[in-house]
Amino acid sequence: MADTPRDTTRGAGTVARILVVGGGYVGLYTALWLQRKLRAGEAAITVVSPDPYMTYQPFLSEAAAGNISPRHVVVPLRRVLDACTVVVGEATAVSHAERTVTVRTAASMEDGTGTFGMPYDELVLAPGSVARTLPVPGLAEHGLGFRTVEEAIGLRNHVIEQLDIASSTRDPDVLEAALTFVVVGGGYAGVEALAELQDMAAYTTRYYHNLKAEDLRWVLVEPEARILPEVGEEMGDYAVRELRRRNVDVRLETRLVSCEGRVAHLSDGTVLPTRTLVWTAGVRPNPLVGATDLPRDAEGRLVCTAQLRVAGTEHAWAAGDAAAVPDLAAAEEGALCVPDAQHAVRQAKTLAANITASLHGQPLGEYRHAHAGSVASLGLHEGVAYVHGRRLKGYPAWLLHRVYHLSRVPTFNRKARVLAEWTLSGLFKREIVSLGSLEHPRAEFESAAGREPPGGPGRR
């Protein structure tokens, strides 16, 4: 645990220790703004994140489709935050009373130290959210998530692998399960993932002598009466019609009841043998929030003021998916900001400005942002958008989706690379290989050394 006592005596001329927990939207942008705003020697900014990169999640579906390389969907923290210290590790607890975050890193676990304490003067807690799972039998064993670049690429490989299995089996049960793809959750993560993967898989069947695009069954399961609430009812209805036109089986007001033994049972009585069950049914705050002595609301989010301070505290700040931030621009009183990237990025700017102001003894500002709207892709050349009260669909919405996200992805370097990849993918044929073997890099060598590869023979 902490080996450095709480510093309550920071006086003029001392360096403020700012500890940012999380290297996502809020963590990256807060640290970036702080390193720009604070004078050299004024503060020591440290970012703790389990990954050395920030993931631009809206591009995950394009990475899964093979339109963007995985490494261009992520932003290296060390390169962007060149005036900060980046610690690749996981915060496991926060004692704000002691001004200490407990952290573990791969090195501390390996050398036997276990966890260690990192003291701070100012804390920015931004660990984001995790998938909101339900106690559905079989989900933990067979469900696939779609929040990280590893999951997106794993899913791409998995889908192509199912085509290989289907193409080479004579067993009708194996064939049916391999060619049935179930996605649970009709928010933008689920819809964009399904639409892009369906497009990619349908295209890939051209290269199989015994498979056709019509042989693939894609099912979208959504408990509510509509999908994509972010783009409004009219555009949500359009998205349902468009997906159904493409033979996607959209089940509204339907829940996944169980998926034991790789068979999905839906609440409308449908039984779907499937080897692919993607779960994108909402998020909940990162469990780290529960391991702090900071105030939380009923949903488990950190209770924040509009100044992005954790309520009732000094020197603790939060924003993004893990924080309950008042939405001052909303018509209803007491409304909170929804967990999305638009708020996260803008909150980070206010947060950094307020930390700077507080260090300089200046007044703090409040976070206020009127939501501009949302855009969602429905696969290549198809999309829906609701922006500043205007509705767009089809190609214009898809183009807007690309332009918007290109303008938003951090760093000029990433923008240029993504643009180059989009241009090239328009000129050449899609990539159709599964590199699932990348997940088992030692398999070839182990096999040569006489050991069975993980997952059994043929799993390389």
Ligand SMILES: Cc1cc2nc3c(=O)[nH]c(=O)nc-3n(C[C@H](O)[C@H](O)[C@H](O)COP(=O)(O)OP(=O)(O)OC[C@H]3O[C@@H](n4cnc5c(N)ncnc54)[C@H](O)[C@@H]3O)c2cc1C
């Ligand atoms: C597939 C997908 C598509 C999306 N598309 C859109 C979109 O089109 N538009 C939109 O507005 N929003 C979109 N979102 C939502 C948006 O990505 C989130 O709202 C946003 O990432 C929230 O920012 P954050 O900083 O709070 O969390 P994140 O960006 O998730 O960052 C959290 C960070 O904390 C780190 N962390 C986690 N645990 C710990 C720990 N114990 N210690 C230290 N660090 C930790 C994580 O590794 C990560 O770096 C999408 C989300 C997904 C999953």
